[in-house]
Structures are given as structure tokens and as C-alpha cells.
Amino acid sequence: MLKLRIITALVLLAILLPALFYPSYVPFxxxxxxxxxxxxxxxxxxxxxxxxxxxxxxxxxxxxxxxAWLLGWLEHxxxxxxxxxxxxxxxxxxxxxxxxxxxWPRLPRALRLTGGVLVLWVAWLAAxxxxxxxxxxxxxxLVLVWVADIFAYFAGRAFGLxxxxxxxxxxxxxxxxxxxxxxxxxxxxxxxxxxxxxxRSAGAEVASLYTRLWDRGWxxxxxxxxxxxxxxxxxxxxxxxxxxxxxAKDSSQLLPGHGGxxxxxxxxxxxxxxxxxxxxx
Numbered sequence: 280m281l282k283l284r285i286i287t288a289l290v291l292l293a294i295l296l297p298a299l300f301y302p303s304y305v306p307f308x309x310x311x312x313x314x315x316x317x318x319x320x321x322x323x324x325x326x327x328x329x330x331x332x333x334x335x336x337x338x339x340x341x342x343x344x345x346x347a348w349l350l351g352w353l354e355h356x357x358x359x360x361x362x363x364x365x366x367x368x369x370x371x372x373x374x375x376x377x378x379x380x381x382x383w384p385r386l387p388r389a390l391r392l393t394g395g396v397l398v399l400w401v402a403w404l405a406a407x408x409x410x411x412x413x414x415x416x417x418x419x420x421l422v423l424v425w426v427a428d429i430f431a432y433f434a435g436r437a438f439g440l441x442x443x444x445x446x447x448x449x450x451x452x453x454x455x456x457x458x459x460x461x462x463x464x465x466x467x468x469x470x471x472x473x474x475x476x477x478x479r480s481a482g483a484e485v486a487s488l489y490t491r492l493w494d495r496g497w498x499x500x501x502x503x504x505x506x507x508x509x510x511x512x513x514x515x516x517x518x519x520x521x522x523x524x525x526x527a528k529d530s531s532q533l534l535p536g537h538g539g540x541x542x543x544x545x546x547x548x549x550x551x552x553x554x555x556x557x558x559x560x
Contacts, residue, residue: 434462
């Protein structure tokens with residue numbers, strides 16, 4: 280299994296890194312269209328759609344991304360959209376956790392499918408617009424999610440249930456602890472401060488997310504970093520809730536050893552648009 284995970288990770292990196300660092304944003308946008316289309320197919324499967332309907336879900340997601348691209352929406356300022364998406368993720372995420380695993384199937388399927396398509400489309404738009412801002416800016420968002428996950432894992436292993444008596448969401452993700460969440464937040468704050476220092480030292484042409492927040496005062500940087508770390512956990516919990524409701528361990532087996540696309544991007548779905556909201560409002 281470990282060998283399979285490593286091979287899959289190397290193949291993904293061989294595709295994503297050249298697309299990310301290519302002088303034009305076009306290869307990255309194309310790769311993201313494919314990934315969002317695959318995630319749309321997985322979303323249909325997790326919500327009880329048959330094979331054909333799930334494929335249509337994937338095609339719809341890819342078509343919406345492509346249409347936004349062709350219509351020139353990538354060049355528009357979407358400050359109002361990011362604000363609405365931010366409010367929707369915060370309020371919707373809380374409500375989602377309240378209804379729990381058993382409450383998810385009771386929501387109308389049309390609502391669940393439409394919500395998933397919109398979440399995926401907005402994440403694509405945020406990711407590609409972040410790449411248009413600059414590689415340094417986009418990387419600072421991606422690395423935030425990875426650092427939050429790594430620090431949460433090790434903090435949870437080292438301190439889980441030592442400071443609190445209850446797990447974070449035992450019915451949704453039994454392995455997550457509050458200590459892990461706090462560790463992830465600490466890791467992201469350290470990352471943010473180090474990235475600001477690196478930007479200033481190297482004289483970065485394009486400011487990272489953290490430098491943009493720092494320029495408006497260090498309290499905003501700390502609050503923003505902690506908020507995004509928390510919302511990355513929200514994205515992870517939301518996908519775990521849907522998978523548990525569907526009785527699935529992974530969103531699919533598209534990525535051998537890693538599960539599906541949604542399993543790899545769940546924490547990015549809220550983080551990307553919310554980072555855009557913090558950076559440009």
C-alpha cells in the first residue's frame with residue numbers, strides 16, 4: 280500500500296508541479312478543470328446517483344468551469360462572491376455538523392447535488408484566480424492546508440485527549456481531537472510568520488496571502504491564519520460526514536492508495552475562496 284501511495288503521489292506531482300510553475304496559468308487551469316470534473320463524478324456517487332448520472336455531474340462541473348473561463352470571468356473581481364461564499368461556508372458548515380450523518384440523506388437530493396456543484400465550481404474559480412495573482416500567492420494557500428493537516432496529525436498523536444475529554448466530532452471522524460485542531464492552528468501561525476519573513480527577505484514580486492494580511496496589521500494575520508486553519512478542518516469534516524452517510528471509506532479509487540479526488544481536496548474547498556475573501560476585501 281505504501282509503495283502504491285508513493286507512486287501515485289509522484290505521478291500527481293509530475294502533473295501538478297509543471298502546470299503550477301508554467302509561466303502561463305492555462306495548464307494549471309486545465310488540470311483543475313479535470314480534477315473538478317472528477318470530483319463532481321465522485322459527488323454524484325456519494326449522493327446516490329447511478330453511474331450515468333454521476334458522469335453527468337462530473338461533465339456539468341467541468342462545463343461550468345470551462346464556461347466561466349470562456350466568458351472571461353477569471354479577470355473579474357469577485358469580492359462580493361467571496362464574501363457570500365465565506366458566510367455560506369461558516370453558517371452552512373455549522374448547520375451541517377448539527378444535522379449530523381443521519382440528517383444528511385434527509386436533505387433533498389437536488390439541494391445536495393446543487394450545493395456540491397457550486398462548492399466545486401467556486402473552488403476552481405478561486406484556485407485559478409489565485410494562480411493569476413501569482414504562484415507565491417497560490418502556494419501560500421495550498422501549503423497552509425498541508426501544514427495544518429501535518430501539525431494536526433502529530434499534535435493529535437502526542438496530546439490527543441490529554442487536555443480535553445471529548446473528541447472533536449466522534450460520530451463523523453473519530454480520529455480527530457481538539458488538541459489536533461489547536462496544533463494545526465499553531466502550525467499555520469508559525470508558517471504565516473515565516474512566510475512573511477521570507478517574502479520580505481527575498482523581496483518577493485508577488486506578495487503571499489500572509490504578507491497581504493500582515494500589511495494590514497499583524498492581528499489580522501494571526502486571526503486570518505487561525506480562521507483558515509479552522510475552515511480547512513470544516514472542509515475535511517464535511518466530506519467525512521457525506522462519506523459516512525453513504526457508507527463509503529473513500530470518495531472513489533481514482534487515486535490508488537489515496538482514495539479519490541475529494542479525499543485530497545476536501546480541506547481546500549472552503550480554504551481557497553475564504554483566502555481570496557481575506558486577501559481582497
